[in-house]
Amino acid sequence: MLDINRLRMLVELSRRGTLSAVADALSYSKASVSQQLRALERDVGVPLLRRVGRGVQLTPQGAVLVEQAIGILDQLEHAEVAVAESLTEVTGTVHIAVFQTAAHALLPPALLALQQQHPSLRVDVAECDPETSLDGVASRDFDLMLAEQYPGRTRPINADLDRVVLTHDAITLARRPGSAPASDAAAALWATRDEPWVLEPAGTASRAWAEQLCRTAGFEPDVHFEVADLTTHIRLIRAGLAVGILPELVWAGDDPTVAVTPLPGAPRREVFSSARRVSAAAPAIRAVRQALAEAAAVILPDDA
Template identity: 55%
Template sequence: MFDLHRLRLLRELKHRGTLAAVAAALSYSPSTVSQQLSQLEKEAGVRLLEPVGRGVRLTAQAEILVAHTEAVLERLERAEADIAASLTELTGTVRVAAFQTAALALVPPALSVLREAHPALRVSVTQMEPETALPGLQTRDFDLVVAEEYPGNPNPRPAGVEEEDLLDDPVRLAVPDGAEAPAAPTAALRAQAGRPWVLEPAGTAARHWAMTLCRAAGFEPDVRFETADLLIHLRLVERGHAVALLPDLVWNGQDPTVALRRLPRGQNARRIFTVVRRGGSGHPAVRACRRALRQAAATLTASGYAPPG
């Protein structure tokens, strides 16, 4: 009989990559993790790890064990959901990760709904971009992730997750007041070819989408500023230092403070959705969070949060 705790350590190593990362995540010493995995090798009767440079990697037999561990953990998570569903009051903690504009515009009203409906439920929220949060969902650092997806740039999906749409959020070209910006979407983009741009960091889905958009319009943007903080994007445009691509959630019902132009059809909105583990999707706390976020998104959309045009 395999020890479940040791199996979980092996699974963590697969997802986190190093013994040091596993130890840091679980508040163990690397030597303790190594000792536990050595004991698991004895239980399995086969080699589970092999050295690669200064690190280790899983053997084919270890990968088999991890696959079965995933199935066991999913079943245990379903059991936890069933027990929670049998209780009359929703309690415990649900851990949510959300990217910046969702954390500003969707999470606070959702928290208000949850506080009113389930006062004993503790909701923990971390602001984090989907590229980092989605792997954290798989390693059980989070129970629910609010994610975004740009046209033609789907995020890598961990295995064993379920998605649910919240809304489509329009994205617009934002230019400083007085800057040339024709009404036609492609012409408006081309008019910014010689101006400084602020974009999200290289390697992000948003950056890849933005670069593809500009190149399709026939130019390479002069990216002088890089940050994942869209409020900094906005400030740079307001002060006339840069051009940006801003989603409507940035305004959160407020009047725009910069000139906005529509983007070409098919490239003018990002998809916002929630992601949960398949085994945990039936947990009452996760379902309650999803309902609250759907309500927040519906209320925001009904209020006409998007700027005109």
């Protein structure tokens, strides 16, 4: 009988491309992954991998086994969900990947509610960028992830994952407290053309969206500070050292500590969750999603 862990390694290799990446994802050494895949080849009786330069590729038989292995892993998850649904109490562990503002605003009230409603449920949380989180859910590193999507930008769609919109929050121009009001949103943005900006690092969705917004307004933002932590953004803006763009969720329902001004078109960011379709019906995942939705409804009631 084929070993499930070895089959998962083969599936992960098909997704991640290298033995090193599989080893990192599954917390094995590269040598151990290689050894287990060789054992799988002996069990099957045919070569599953072939050397290509310094890497490896699946043979046709390896590709066939990957397709079957994915179905086997899905069936195992179906079985786990069926057992969980037969219980009268929500138990188990849910591994969640979140982005920064969701962790800051939504997780504390959601986790407190889950402790009270489902004391036997454990929730483990890791902060990850949405791109990494989506791959992690597909690869079973996480059970659930929260991601953000900016207007006009669509994240990759994975047919194996569902997508549930949690809330929307306004994206606003942020300036130091006491900044002079502008006549309208477009004028407020244009007035920042010669000011220093703080934005998230290049390559992030928020950075690309903010730069495009400024270019549409007719200028290139002068980025003095490239920082991932939005708390640092707030401090720099509050001190008058920079201007920036902040989502409403960053305040977690509290009053802003900087001057916030609507942007042209009053853009809103979408916050959504994704889980594997085969496990989305699990009582633990449903409970976590419900708690997050209730937290969002309190913080952003206008979106409820």
